[in-house]
Amino acid sequence: MLDLLNLPGIKPVNIYKESKGLIIVAVVDVAEAFICPDCKIPMHKHGTRKNKFSDTPLYMEPVRLEVERPRFRCESCGKMALPKLSFLDDKRRATKRLVDVIRQQCLNTTFRALAEQTGVAVNTVKNIAHDLIQELKQTVRYETPVIMGIDEVNLAGGYRCIITNLTTNNVFGMLEKRTQDHLKTFFNDLPDRGKVEWVCTDLCWPFKRSIAEFLPNAKLVINKPHVVKMALEGLEEEWRKYQVQLSKEDRINLKKSIQWLTLKRYENLTLSELKELAIIREQIPELAIAYDFKESFFAIYDEPEKLQAQNAFKAWKNRLPHDGLESFKRMVKIIHNHYHEIFAYWDAPFTNTNTFTEGLNSLPKISNRLGRGYSYEIIRAKTLYSVEARKVGSGFRSGREKVEYGPHIPMLMKQVESND
Ligand SMILES: [Zn+2]
Secondary structure, X not given: OOOOOOOOOEEEEEEEEEOOEEEEEEEEOOOOOOEOOOOOOEOEXXXXXXXXXXXXXXXXXXXXXXXXXXXXXXXXXXXXXOOOOOOEOOXXXXXXXXXXXXXXXXXXXXXXXXXXXHOOOHHHHHHHHHHHHHHHHHHOOOOOXXXXXXXEEEEOXXXXXXXXXXXXXXXXXXXXXXXXXXXXXXXXXXXXXXXXXXXXXXXXXXXXXXXXXXXXXXXXXXXXXXXXXXXXXXXXXXXHHHHOOOOHHHHHHHHHHHHHXXXXXXXXXXXXXXXXXXXXXXXXXXXXXXXXXXXXXXXXXXXXXXXXXXXXXXXXXXXXXXXXXXXXXXXXXXXXXXXXXXXXXXOOOOOOOHHHHHHHHOHHHHHHHHOOOOOHHHXXXXXXXXXXXXXOOOOXXXXXXXXOOOOEXXXXXXXXXXXX
């Protein structure tokens, strides 16, 4: 029989198909005479032993090896011995090459799919993945970002802290939670802490102001999307207030209008949308005023200089009416609480962070696609160690070492889309 196994020490003698895949029966090639390690005398053949092992799929079918080995016995002390099979994994009843295949694929596909392809138990795939993740944690190192994003994303059953490189658009790290404790540990373990010049985050940043304690050269900036989001929410709140006053018919008619009203900038409205806005302005002037305040708040970010932006905010705040628009007034308070970090945006060497935020928002899709039953640890590894996404932008050599930035966010998005 042709040696389709190509495994050292054994040769196939039979192959047949069972419902779960192929069974390949193999025998040991050469049986050398065993010497008893204690008595130093040759051992004698003492029957055979059959064992089953999983191997790499053949013809798209899972493969089980059935290996028959001669057993040897020392007639003096009774010790038993079996020929060693060097191609077996140390920990599992599987060949090393099958474990390698599972390691290569376990972070790119589902455990269930891989278990079906290879015929091993889902738990075995999971264990192999866990071993791999421990190794990756020890060995994979990404370049510390100069401009670091720290955000919260709802992933794998909770809000996780995602740390990104805003210069290269890569994921740098992931923490189970964005608490002070988690971040302190992260900063303490961070190599080249002095490299970080900017930390870009949102309004729920868990530390009071200063970041200098952890990152000596970094300035904190609150990201634009998190600030303008408050204006959108403010407008929505005003809308809900007027909604209750409307007849059911009007409510249905206006519901569509409100969607573009809240989301679209004035200059992007179509002619018919402008007409609708004019109708709203006539029928519910308060709502149109709220829209105008949302718009003029967004316009603050169109200002090219910090001082102009600060003046625009001051003017915006002073235009707010004495009565009503409570949601916008609450916003003013929040902005004053984070004034320095919000206006640091104009000092920062980056402006367009919108596409980046969209990328981050697509991360939860990764865990949704995988379905339930994946722990945070696995989702983290699948995101952070994705082999394909890590290739982008990485790999050039600086000095002697290969520089890696982490998985590229647009590439992660592409992977999610292609799997949908
Ligand atoms: Zn012996």
